[in-house]
Amino acid sequence: MRSNRVGWLLLAPTIAILGIFGIVPFLYVLYVAFHQWNPFGANPYMIYNGANNFRRLVFDNEFLTSIAFTLKFAFFAVLSEVVLGYFLAQLFMKEFPGRGLFRTIHTLPLIVAPIVVGSVWRLMTTPSIGIIPYLLKSWFGYDLNIGRDATMAFALTVIMDIWHWTPLVTLTLLAALVSLPKEPFEQAQIDGANRWQIFWHVTLPMIRPAILATVFIRLMDALRTVDEVWMLTGGGPGAATRYLGLHIWKIVFPKTDYGYGSATSVIVLYLTLVMCWLLYVALVARRGQKRAS
Amino acid sequence: MKHELGMSLAALAVGLMTSVMPAKADFWSDAGAKYKGVTLHGVTESTPPSNYIKDVLAPAFEKATGIKVEIETTSWDQMYDKAIKDMEAKTGIYDMVYIEQDIIYAYLARDFLVDITKSLKDDPSLKAPDYDETRFTTFANYFKNADGDLFGIPMEAFIKVYLYRTDLFNDPAIKEAFKKETGKDLAPAKTHEEYTQIAEFFTKWGKDHNLELWGTTAQAHTGHPASWYEFFESIAPTFGVYNWGIDASKNYSASVANGGTMNSDKAKAALKYWLHLRDIAPPESPASTWTEVGTTFAAGRAAQGLVYGENAAWIAADAEKSKVVGNVGVALPPLEPGVMEDTEAGKGYIGYYDGGAFGLPVTSKNKEASLLFLQYIGQDSVQGDWAVAAPRITNTATYDDPKVIEMDKKLNGYYTMLKNDGKLFAGAPPYPFHAQVREATAPIFYKILLGEVSPDDGLDQMAAAAEAELTNLGYRK
Structure with a gap:
């Protein structure tokens, strides 16, 4: 009984912080989502409107387009980061001259604020000024204009995200690889397994929890990305890079449609949870069931 | 005799000037004494006119009054985000906010701003001798309500002009x-x-x-x-x-x-x-x-x-x-x-006709001290250097400032156009x-x-x- 009380006492600050900064704001967003509330409307006060905001979302083309673009962005960015991150982690497992320096340089993007990343990439990609359009034009005769080319603008947001966040994946997977015991690998080599078989049957299953955690973190980040993309493209051209985070930002801040913005946020949170759950079922739960049977 | 009379008159004039000038100069230190130790917080867009307030006018005001002023200069979007959130949530973080001409109507509709005209009438002790609403150009009208009361001190005003390259055209x-x-x-x-x-x-x-x-x-x-x-x-x-x-x-x-x-x-x-x-x-x-x-x-x-x-x-x-x-x-x-x-x-x-003003949110916790600062930046005496540092004119007298006239020549008559043809341009609809x-x-x-x-x-x-x-x-x- 006493130890229980001490436990709760120790947990209290965390619970209080979580409640104040997590649960209460979430409940408030949920409450606002069921209201029509635009402080610059003819009636600037909250008016209860039931599930109307959610009903509006279903028919909102901009929202649906934004979901599609965001999922595409998250898929390409996270997949590339995990694959690239794994290869870089494997590279850092090996000894080579300048490894420490390379690892430090490789980690530097992580300490740059997203808004700065967006600004730098914007400078690098602005037609006539940026180094990237200049080089592409000089070497390949290709005119890069992210103000007009939706596909290139999308691709650049993915590349920028990969540049910024791959180091995080590398570090996480490197930590996982370093902590792996040597015996299973030695055993597999003795049994005559080739490199692919070792990767598929030994390494991958053993670092699966680390991969899963990394994918969850990166997926959630990718689904709510705002600052970098806002700086690089402003969500354009058109709506080509108006990802969900930016879409919500535009509804809530410039448009001050707090009720609809809150409803959109709630739905996006729900979608994120569903996606993470599906991913969990696909990668962990089903495998666990197979093993049990 | 004539010489003695002249000397006496000169001495009288000097005496009068020295007795009057300190009284005028002392307004700021006297008025500021009550608010010594207060720090005012303002948010504005990072533009040359705003940077001038931050770098020149705010320190000068602090020196004159003892009231510290911290001006946060940020991007256009962030500036609105911060100001609106603060006024909407009534947190009272900001004592001054930048009001772009096109958002004044929204702010007035929400009663976000203090009526500056009325506040100075209600408390004449706050009224600076060098500040006068009638000295502003007609651009100030955008920041007035139907009764003609001012809700923002104009701080920048420009027209979107047609620029052309004279070297190419000639x-x-x-x-x-x-x-x-x-x-x-x-x-x-x-x-x-x-x-x-x-x-x-x-x-x-x-x-x-x-x-x-x-x-x-x-x-x-x-x-x-x-x-x-x-x-x-x-x-x-x-x-x-x-x-x-x-x-x-x-x-x-x-x-x-x-x-x-x-x-x-x-x-x-x-x-x-x-x-x-x-x-x-x-x-x-x-x-x-x-x-x-x-x-x-x-x-x-x-x-x-x-x-x-x-x-x-x-x-x-x-x-x-x-x-x-x-x-x-x-x-x-x-x-x-x-x-x-x-x-x-x-x-x-x-x-x-683009521009903006500095307004005082009703949620400010330092309204009186803020009113002093707003009057300080609205005085004729600070306008000349400000107009040279950033091409904005909000007071009619600024057009006749020698520094501005000199600058006008470099700008090929931009200020003259603003003065003569400004009336042909308009701000955003109300x-x-x-x-x-x-x-x-x-x-x-x-x-x-x-x-x-x-x-x-x-x-x-x-x-x-x-x-x-x-x-x-x-x-x-």
Whole structure:
């Protein structure tokens, strides 16, 4: 009984912080989502409107387009980061001259604020000024204009995200690889397994929890990305890079449609949870069931 | 005898001056004494006029009064975010907020701001001897309510002008080539047809001579409201489409069918004209906001363009930032027939009168001290140097300041134009729903820019979207 009380006492600050900064704001967003509330409307006060905001979302083309673009962005960015991150982690497992320096340089993007990343990439990609359009034009005769080319603008947001966040994946997977015991690998080599078989049957299953955690973190980040993309493209051209985070930002801040913005946020949170759950079922739960049977 | 009398009079004059001057100079220290130790917080957009407040006026005020002033200069979006959130949530973080001319109506509708006129009348001890509302230019009228009370101290005011390169327009070889090609003399355009002709000529000239030169600028970002503003505030009015094509007197109608002009033939012609200019503008135009348009012109990449006045001074005079110093001419924007007549009759305007003021939120915890600071930046005595550091004029007396007159020569008459022709330009329409209508229609506008929707269909859709949003907001019944 006493130890229980001490436990709760120790947990209290965390619970209080979580409640104040997590649960209460979430409940408030949920409450606002069921209201029509635009402080610059003819009636600037909250008016209860039931599930109307959610009903509006279903028919909102901009929202649906934004979901599609965001999922595409998250898929390409996270997949590339995990694959690239794994290869870089494997590279850092090996000894080579300048490894420490390379690892430090490789980690530097992580300490740059997203808004700065967006600004730098914007400078690098602005037609006539940026180094990237200049080089592409000089070497390949290709005119890069992210103000007009939706596909290139999308691709650049993915590349920028990969540049910024791959180091995080590398570090996480490197930590996982370093902590792996040597015996299973030695055993597999003795049994005559080739490199692919070792990767598929030994390494991958053993670092699966680390991969899963990394994918969850990166997926959630990718689904709510705002600052970098806002700086690089402003969500354009058109709506080509108006990802969900930016879409919500535009509804809530410039448009001050707090009720609809809150409803959109709630739905996006729900979608994120569903996606993470599906991913969990696909990668962990089903495998666990197979093993049990 | 005469000499003695003269000496006596001089001594009397000196005595009077020395007895009066300290009393006037002491107003700030006396008034500030009560608020010593107070720190005022202001938020504004990072622009040359705001930076001058932060770097020069705030320290000077602190020295005079003992009241510390911290000015946060940030991006346009962040500035609004922070100010609105603070006033909406009544947190009282900011004692002063920047009010751009187009948002004053929304702030007044929400009672966000303190009535400065009334506050100074209610407490005359706060009234600075050198501060007088009547000394502001007519731009201050945008920050007044129906009773004529002021809710913001004007701190910047510019017109969006037509800049052109005098070195190119006066080059004999270019003039001859232009005459040969068009049969006309090369001179700043007065009509859209002339402007287009000049733009096409220079873009071709740049291409033929392998120069990084195009015929016009275009603020045509495909994902930023800057393009929307360029069209509705600078291009459409020159075709006779005013107030964004929304008619408040006709139940806030935007579509022609309901009495608006957003999708009128004039609006469609204006959009096609502008899209053509965008196509012959430098390649960075689809990614250009107001900032990039300024840098494009300053880099010598455009022969002419519509540029915000806040950028005109550094483009024309700052050799560290601009390649076209000494080669910048200023003119009124090209117009369709009838627009000048509309303007002179008070029915229209020829371009955008941009600017802002510093207001005092009702949620401020230091209203009296803030009123002192607002008066301090509104005095005639601080305006001259401020106008030279940043090309803004808010007080009528500033036009006669020798430093400003000197600067006007470098700017090829920009200040003279502001003084004489400022009345032809207008700020944003008095609607409290600017950002809301803009955000409701901008996605369609970006589609037009990308060619995903035709200009005609796009404007029809925008008019419908504007009316739907206005209905949703409760303005349109």
